[in-house]
Amino acid sequence: MTKPKSPAPQNITSMLQEERLFPPPAEFAKRAHVKSMGQYKKLYRESIEDSEGFWGRQANAELVWIKPWKEVLRWKAPNAKWFLGGQLNVAANCLDRHLNTPTANKAALIWEGEPAAPGQMGEERVLTYQQLHREVCMFANVLKRNGVGKGDRVIIYLPMVPEAAIAMLACARIGAVHSVVFGGFSAQSVADRIFDCQAKLVITADGGYRRGSIVPLKKSVDEALVLKDATGALLAKTIEKVIVLRRASNDIHITEGRDVWWHRELEYVDANCPAAKMDSEAPLFILYTSGSTGKPKGILHTTGGYLLGAKMTTKYVFDIQETDVYWCTADIGWVTGHSYVVYGPLANGATSLMYEGAPNHPEPDRFWRIIAKYGVTILYTAPTAIRAFMKWGVEWPKKHNLSSLRLLGSVGEPINPEAWMWYHEVIGGGRCPIVDTWWQTETGGIMITPLPGATPTKPGTATLPFFGIVPEVVDDQGNPVPKNSGGKLIIRKPWPSMLRGIWGDPERFKQTYWSEVQGAYFTGDGCRQDKDGYFWIVGRIDDVLNVAGHRIGTAEVESALVSNQKVAEAAVVGRPDELKGQALVAFVTLKTGIKPSHAIRDELRAHVAKEIGPVAKPDDIRFAEALPKTRSGKIMRRVLKQVAAGVEVKGDTTTLEDFSVIAKLVAAED
Numbered sequence: 001m002t003k004p005k006s007p008a009p010q011n012i013t014s015m016l017q018e019e020r021l022f023p024p025p026a027e028f029a030k031r032a033h034v035k036s037m038g039q040y041k042k043l044y045r046e047s048i049e050d051s052e053g054f055w056g057r058q059a060n061a062e063l064v065w066i067k068p069w070k071e072v073l074r075w076k077a078p079n080a081k082w083f084l085g086g087q088l089n090v091a092a093n094c095l096d097r098h099l100n101t102p103t104a105n106k107a108a109l110i111w112e113g114e115p116a117a118p119g120q121m122g123e124e125r126v127l128t129y130q131q132l133h134r135e136v137c138m139f140a141n142v143l144k145r146n147g148v149g150k151g152d153r154v155i156i157y158l159p160m161v162p163e164a165a166i167a168m169l170a171c172a173r174i175g176a177v178h179s180v181v182f183g184g185f186s187a188q189s190v191a192d193r194i195f196d197c198q199a200k201l202v203i204t205a206d207g208g209y210r211r212g213s214i215v216p217l218k219k220s221v222d223e224a225l226v227l228k229d230a231t232g233a234l235l236a237k238t239i240e241k242v243i244v245l246r247r248a249s250n251d252i253h254i255t256e257g258r259d260v261w262w263h264r265e266l267e268y269v270d271a272n273c274p275a276a277k278m279d280s281e282a283p284l285f286i287l288y289t290s291g292s293t294g295k296p297k298g299i300l301h302t303t304g305g306y307l308l309g310a311k312m313t314t315k316y317v318f319d320i321q322e323t324d325v326y327w328c329t330a331d332i333g334w335v336t337g338h339s340y341v342v343y344g345p346l347a348n349g350a351t352s353l354m355y356e357g358a359p360n361h362p363e364p365d366r367f368w369r370i371i372a373k374y375g376v377t378i379l380y381t382a383p384t385a386i387r388a389f390m391k392w393g394v395e396w397p398k399k400h401n402l403s404s405l406r407l408l409g410s411v412g413e414p415i416n417p418e419a420w421m422w423y424h425e426v427i428g429g430g431r432c433p434i435v436d437t438w439w440q441t442e443t444g445g446i447m448i449t450p451l452p453g454a455t456p457t458k459p460g461t462a463t464l465p466f467f468g469i470v471p472e473v474v475d476d477q478g479n480p481v482p483k484n485s486g487g488k489l490i491i492r493k494p495w496p497s498m499l500r501g502i503w504g505d506p507e508r509f510k511q512t513y514w515s516e517v518q519g520a521y522f523t524g525d526g527c528r529q530d531k532d533g534y535f536w537i538v539g540r541i542d543d544v545l546n547v548a549g550h551r552i553g554t555a556e557v558e559s560a561l562v563s564n565q566k567v568a569e570a571a572v573v574g575r576p577d578e579l580k581g582q583a584l585v586a587f588v589t590l591k592t593g594i595k596p597s598h599a600i601r602d603e604l605r606a607h608v609a610k611e612i613g614p615v616a617k618p619d620d621i622r623f624a625e626a627l628p629k630t631r632s633g634k635i636m637r638r639v640l641k642q643v644a645a646g647v648e649v650k651g652d653t654t655t656l657e658d659f660s661v662i663a664k665l666v667a668a669e670d
């Protein structure tokens with residue numbers, strides 16, 4: 001394995017020149033959970049200097065324990081155990097604890113389905129805490145009836161419907177370990193994941209709606225269950241039962257004895273289901289995520305520490321208050337959907353909104369229509385979505401009253417300052433703070449982020465660490481680099497919601513995360529700290545290029561490109577170059593109505609030269625109608641690198657949203 005090299009000091013003018021500073025609005029400084037930098041700093045210091053005392057107090061204040069814990073942390077790198085001796089139940093912390101409070105009759109989930117005519121709204125469902133509790137208990141009994149017990153693995157392969165949250169919470173209630181597979185993944189991915197975690201049962205739906213058509217989920221499960229490995233052995237031989245939710249009413253095949261309908265099963269159970277007593281370190285879920293090499297890794301999260309992280313970050317970062325209508329647009333198939341659609345908001349007794357479908361169905365104003373209809377106060381979405389909204393034009397948000405919004409969030413990739421400013425002005429009306437939250441599937445919860453009542457923000461930086469988190473930017477030897485210099489982002493201290501391993505592969509766990517810098521967690525991201533100590537994520541280190549001895553962050557060049565009025569989206573990759581080591585290739589999608597030309601190509605090269613420096617000028621600019629993306633919206637640079645290098649596109653493309661994009665990119669070269 002070649003070790004990723006840290007990005008050396010590079011041309012950072014664009015970041016260092018960022019002088020716009022947005023202090024917390026007065027309302028936040030008055031009412032937020034953390035009201036000033038002074039208060040943040042005091043709590044942060046406490047969380048580092050006496051971290052066990054801090055986390056111990058938080059665990060007692062925030063969570064309901066069935067049996068109190070005895071020891072805060074047992075740490076033998078890379079293995080952490082939090083709140084040893086303690087027992088609790090995640091579903092009880094998200095539901096039961098609210099039942100004898102006024103929260104019982106508050107909306108826990110507000111859901112809107114995708115199908116809708118232009119100008120119309122979709123189907124709507126609201127589940128109060130009491131109702132959600134009942135549904136979860138009943139479905140937990142369905143799981144038991146179908147042979148699921150403590151520790152068994154369950155695959156959840158559902159569309160964005162309330163039943164996805166119900167299924168997750170039902171697993172947690174009986175101590176089963178869920179592994180949610182994004183509804184856009186293929187049969188092969190389902191089979192691989194079943195095999196890897198040896199799952200016993202699959203929960204799916206007949207179909208789900210996406211951008212106006214039906215995704216045949218049950219059909220994919222049927223295919224997954226007969227797929228074989230190279231030796232001819234069935235991958236999914238551990239599966240005993242499939243529970244099928246009726247959602248899209250498309251035709252499906254039911255295999256007698258194996259497949260059962262969700263609604264029929266409910267006829268056999270009642271709503272009495274005690275919450276299982278789970279050890280703090282009992283596995284809660286496995287979530288598969290791509291690494292830079294090899295097959296997806298099953299990231300393991302456990303009970304007490306994960307829930308504490310999800311709950312506290314939701315409370316402090318989104319400043320959740322009683323009356324908020326909170327909407328995280330992530331799919332339940334991603335970690336953001338786990339921590340910030342389901343566990344974090346519900347543990348806080350918040351109202352969490354779920355939307356089933358695409359942001360541009362039936363028209364590009366669907367999000368804004370939803371915000372106006374439900375009075376959404378907090379919106380948490382991804383830069384890639386924001387750039388799409390920019391491309392579609394301001395007329396769509398302008399048609400709706402977005403004045404209920406009070407806080408905006410961003411996650412998943414570095415947000416370029418132009419997108420940040422657009423989000424701030426057009427969506428936030430200039431009044432909403434933006435929390436740019438940096439974290440990973442592996443970290444379980446938000447790690448670097450502004451707190452909206454305390455931290456002055458700057459467009460493009462996730463700012464400062466959350467309580468108890470010690471990030472550091474280091475060089476290849478693991479030594480801290482000076483301010484403003486690029487390096488590897490590592491995390492020094494263990495934290496409660498950290499991953500506990502890669503399912504079934506302790507060696508890979510050690511290699512991937514704990515072998516770069518002794519005793520520290522390696523994030524895989526490049527980063528630099530500015531003079532205020534703010535962390536600027538440059539992007540994955542494997543996306544950092546070396547052009548003629550200059551290290552250039554692809555994210556930085558992309559940000560420069562996107563800051564040009566004509567550009568909707570850009571992805572930059574390296575291509576081997578005899579003279580310079582690597583040459584920069586930019587794939588650019590222009591805004592609607594703008595035609596590619598030599599003149600625009602020259603203009604963009606000059607623009608990048610102006611923004612960053614001549615060294616960052618793309619050697620090659622290729623115009624594309626769309627960029628290849630994973631279904632979570634991440635640009636697949638690995639694919640672009642292969643296209644840029646003119647080699648055949650190889651490797652795992654099962655996470656690609658739309659394969660035809662690659663065909664078009666390649667064809668454009670011919």
Ligand code: WTA
Pocket residue numbers: 289335336410411412413414415436437438439440441442462523524525537539540
């Ligand atoms: C990137 C998503 C810059 C980063 C929660 C990280 C970000 C990877 C940000 C994890 C952000 C996430 N600014 N980069 N605010 N948030 N990233 O596991 O490269 O899907 O390592 O988790 O996304 O992606 P994952």
